[in-house]
Amino acid sequence: MRPALVVTALMCEATPLIDAWGLRPLRRSEVEERFQLFYGDGVYVGVSGIGKLRSAVATSALLAHLRSQDLTPLAINIGIAGCPAGLARLGDLILVHKVRDVATNSRLYPDILIKHHLKELPLDTHDHPVTTPPSEQALVDMECSGFMQAATTLVSPSETAVLKVISDHCDGTRLSPEQVSQHLGAVSDQITAVITSLRSELPAPLQLRTEDIQALDFATSHARLSVTQRIELERAMLATRASGKALPSEFHSILAQPIKSKDQRRIAFAALVAALRGEELP
Amino acid sequence: MTFLPLFSHIYIEDAAREYPLTEHILARFPKAQTISIQNYKEVFNRPRQRWEHQRQSLKLILAARRDSFLYPGSSFVPNFDHTRFFYTTPILNCVYGCEYCYLQGLLSSPTMVAFVNHTAFTEAAARELSGSTPAYLCISYDTDLLAIEDIFGYCAEWIEFAKSHPHVTIEIRTKSANIRALEHITPPSNVILAWTLSPDDVVKRFEHKTPSLQARLKAIAHAQKLQWRVRLCFDPILRVKEWQKHYQELVETTFATIEPNALADVSLGVFRINSGYLRTMQEQRPDSRLVTYPYHVQNGSASYTDAERQEMITHVSEHTLRSIPKEKLCPVPWQW
Numbered sequence: 001m002r003p004a005l006v007v008t009a010l011m012c013e014a015t016p017l018i019d020a021w022g023l024r025p026l027r028r029s030e031v032e033e034r035f036q037l038f039y040g041d042g043v044y045v046g047v048s049g050i051g052k053l054r055s056a057v058a059t060s061a062l063l064a065h066l067r068s069q070d071l072t073p074l075a076i077n078i079g080i081a082g083c084p085a086g087l088a089r090l091g092d093l094i095l096v097h098k099v100r101d102v103a104t105n106s107r108l109y110p111d112i113l114i115k116h117h118l119k120e121l122p123l124d125t126h127d128h129p130v131t132t133p134p135s136e137q138a139l140v141d142m143e144c145s146g147f148m149q150a151a152t153t154l155v156s157p158s159e160t161a162v163l164k165v166i167s168d169h170c171d172g173t174r175l176s177p178e179q180v181s182q183h184l185g186a187v188s189d190q191i192t193a194v195i196t197s198l199r200s201e202l203p204a205p206l207q208l209r210t211e212d213i214q215a216l217d218f219a220t221s222h223a224r225l226s227v228t229q230r231i232e233l234e235r236a237m238l239a240t241r242a243s244g245k246a247l248p249s250e251f252h253s254i255l256a257q258p259i260k261s262k263d264q265r266r267i268a269f270a271a272l273v274a275a276l277r278g279e280e281l282p
Numbered sequence: 283m284t285f286l287p288l289f290s291h292i293y294i295e296d297a298a299r300e301y302p303l304t305e306h307i308l309a310r311f312p313k314a315q316t317i318s319i320q321n322y323k324e325v326f327n328r329p330r331q332r333w334e335h336q337r338q339s340l341k342l343i344l345a346a347r348r349d350s351f352l353y354p355g356s357s358f359v360p361n362f363d364h365t366r367f368f369y370t371t372p373i374l375n376c377v378y379g380c381e382y383c384y385l386q387g388l389l390s391s392p393t394m395v396a397f398v399n400h401t402a403f404t405e406a407a408a409r410e411l412s413g414s415t416p417a418y419l420c421i422s423y424d425t426d427l428l429a430i431e432d433i434f435g436y437c438a439e440w441i442e443f444a445k446s447h448p449h450v451t452i453e454i455r456t457k458s459a460n461i462r463a464l465e466h467i468t469p470p471s472n473v474i475l476a477w478t479l480s481p482d483d484v485v486k487r488f489e490h491k492t493p494s495l496q497a498r499l500k501a502i503a504h505a506q507k508l509q510w511r512v513r514l515c516f517d518p519i520l521r522v523k524e525w526q527k528h529y530q531e532l533v534e535t536t537f538a539t540i541e542p543n544a545l546a547d548v549s550l551g552v553f554r555i556n557s558g559y560l561r562t563m564q565e566q567r568p569d570s571r572l573v574t575y576p577y578h579v580q581n582g583s584a585s586y587t588d589a590e591r592q593e594m595i596t597h598v599s600e601h602t603l604r605s606i607p608k609e610k611l612c613p614v615p616w617q618w
Binding site: 098107112114120155157159206236241243274277 | 284285286290315317319320328329330334341488520521522523525561564565568569571574575
């Protein structure tokens with residue numbers, strides 16, 4: 001199954017998920033310590049702190065950190081949110097299909113492709129706590145627009161999801177950390193079901209293996225390939241891997257020859273691509 | 283089935299809400315989640331969209347087009363001897379999933395965009411195509427309008443337009459078998475239903491979600507019975523394994539089922555695509571042998587080599603000419 005990164009604002013939002021999924025803390029690097037990263041069975045949970053800026057920073061840092069380890073996780077924001085009374089009941093788990101940053105009016109849309117049993121609603125991210133019911137028929141929180149902006153710079157909108165538990169009706173209620181954890185804990189099974197569906201149905205983009213990247217690096221330096229040529233060669237290597245084949249032996253024999261002149265480079269590059277793509281008809 | 287069904291989510295531009303077609307479409311999908319948007323591009327043009335994910339659960343955007351109602355015809359497609367050659371895009375994207383489709387390279391998402399201000403399109407066409415000089419207008423290039431006629435009704439609207447503009451020939455290109463949707467219309471002589479036909483092997487392997495060859499042929503035969511002008515398009519011809527056998531069978535099966543004398547014409551074209559679109563498709567679909575095949579690139583166009591193209595056109599045209607006279611055969615000009 002595909003790895004997933006869950007970002008919460010508060011430790012008390014993360015705790016019920018960490019308990020439900022039996023996650024353990026990771027402390028291998030500054031990023032992991034700074035954002036209190038937890039891991040188990042392909043799922044990572046990180047804690048950003050309150051506010052859209054902190055959420056954006058944590059999401060960027062954690063996604064970049066995991067991608068540096070050749071992981072391509074889904075990005076999921078989970079937490080509590082308020083809403084006007086009548087829109088949803090306290091304790092309801094909501095799947096968000098539109099995120100609006102109230103300060104800038106920018107709008108972001110997580111794709112919802114997988115079947116689910118949750119109510120869907122839009123969400124507005126505010127810069128300050130909302131203590132009086134808003135006129136918009138939308139959830140309110142303080143992080144989601146930051147999360148979405150950061151996540152969608154690194155992953156596609158279909159690889160993001162936002163799940164919110166209704167904690168208040170914007171009436172000024174202040175929740176203790178224990179109450180927040182109770183809200184999340186009560187819906188952890190539903191959250192698990194959604195995340196499991198996403199992880200199993202949305203395949204990661206095809207990537208080159210470590211040995212392919214080494215071969216690509218060698219070809220680039222030995223044949224002094226241009227940036228464009230390197231990209232085309234990488235694409236041909238991906239196609240080879242996608243068809244379930246190994247790199248052809250000619251690939252290495254072509255690179256065993258000395259490549260000095262521009263002409264030799266052009267010929268070697270064409271031969272490499274031809275060896276990878278082959279002439280077999282589809 | 284884990285993925286949500288077709289049009290589970292409908293995004294609606296604020297400017298599109300006032301149009302009757304919006305109401306009609308929403309009534310067809312009462313269970314759809316509706317999401318308000320200000321401009322269709324904020325959903326359609328999001329960066330880093332994954333085509334292969336989104337294709338599993340196609341969404342719909344209802345929008346109002348503000349400009350660019352008509353485009354000059356592309357040099358990649360035949361103009362059938364018309365100097366005034368245009369196409370229009372009442373809908374972007376297609377319910378079918380043909381693996382070779384250029385839309386994968388042209389558009390950033392498979393999400394369908396339906397422009398509900400249809401009158402603005404026909405008014406623009408009336409302005410642009412005024413006078414009596416013959417004009418040719420393709421209305422189903424970036425989509426398959428007949429396949430979704432039951433939902434949108436665009437074909438019927440354009441056929442009405444054709445009736446009041448006899449100098450404009452309208453082509454409705456399709457792979458659909460949905461001729462039933464046009465049964466209630468009296469066919470005008472300046473509307474051509476152009477069916478794309480491919481061998482069964484190609485339909486099964488590369489034209490995902492499209493009707494079978496047999497279903498298309500049955501629809502064509504019915505269209506002929508209803509007196510529609512019909513064009514056959516053996517286009518794109520793909521150089522697949524045993525392509526000679528597959529295309530010979532295609533031609534023979536076709537003319538064994540439908541009446542060749544009643545055809546308007548037959549168009550032939552070998553697979554060709556803008557090389558930039560092909561590069562984008564190769565990034566999106568490294569797993570597709572059809573997309574990653576080493577095509578010959580020349581003047582911004584990717585296709586087979588000249589000799590291969592010549593061989594393919596000759597093979598298919600030879601078999602076709604056994605059933606139709608030469609004057610009814612229209613190959614894409616640059617392929618000869």
